[in-house]
Amino acid sequence: QAPINKFIAGQFTKLSYIKKNKKRIQRAYSFVNSPNSKNLEFYILLIKNGLLTPKLYDIKNNKIFISKNSFGFFTISELPKKENLWMIATGTAIGPYCSILKYENILKKFKKIILIHAVKYSIDLNYLNLFKKIKKKYKKNIKIKIILSQEKRKDYLFGRIPNLIASGELEKSVKEPLNSKNSHVMLCGNPNMIKDTQKILLQYKKMKKHFRKNPGHITRENYW
Incomplete structure (x- = not known):
């Protein structure tokens, strides 16, 4: 406190x-x-x-x-209105999504939320209980998918986020389309993941970075 x-x-x-x-x-x-x-x-x-x-x-x-003050523009109010919101994070960068999903009424701006959390091993998943509560709150309006990069387990995807997007496996696993027409993507975490994912989204989905004066499809926050 x-x-x-x-x-x-x-x-x-x-x-x-x-x-x-x-x-x-x-x-x-x-x-x-x-x-x-x-x-x-x-x-x-x-x-x-x-x-x-x-x-x-x-x-x-x-x-x-x-600090008494808070900083940053990685907030729902900064995002354009779309049908689907993809919230993609690696490791501890799941943090801001937890705060947003606990507090914000995202469904005023988006019809469906797709939460993607990528870690190396299943032991790194420290917010599974919270995910259950979030699932209960949003019901059929949210889909949650875990990705492991160093361990294969049933019900979890295996690999890296950029590759899973490029292959179409990520969309297939959540049964939701990822495209420039109806989707906005939030990227948070490892700078390399963000850089590589942005390239893939531009190459395969024609999605670009979002700015206030130049609206796009991707909002990002590096974690170091």
Whole structure:
């Protein structure tokens, strides 16, 4: 808990730690919690030799600072109205989607949501219980698909997001079309995934990056 200003689901804030030499180590993290929750939640992967995450994992013994302000435009209000919203994430970048799906009434702007979460191994799936709650909330208006890149398991897709889009396997698995006419795509996570997926979407689907003054089909947020 912390006294912060109101944020919009999908935004991020900055967590920091001040070293003994008074140098500030600061990183951006997306909110996982809903804007109306008193408890702040962040999905953070421990990097053993990292400058900040070991301090965050030992928060009882370290003084962590949080910015009162929130940042970013990875929000539903920034998206054009379409039939299908594809929310695609790798690893911890599922965080902002969790916040959005908990709080926003997405169905005012989109008829159907396709949530795609890609990780290396099934052990990396930490929000399956939340996915069940989200499925219960949106019912037939949402489809959730898990992708594993280093492990084969029944009911999960295997491979990389760009390849699964190029082959048509991703669309086939969720039984929903991905095209420039009726779809908007949100990409969040590994910069390489985002770069490669954008290329595939342009090449195979004629989809381009979305801007306020130049509407497109792809909204992206790199996670480092």
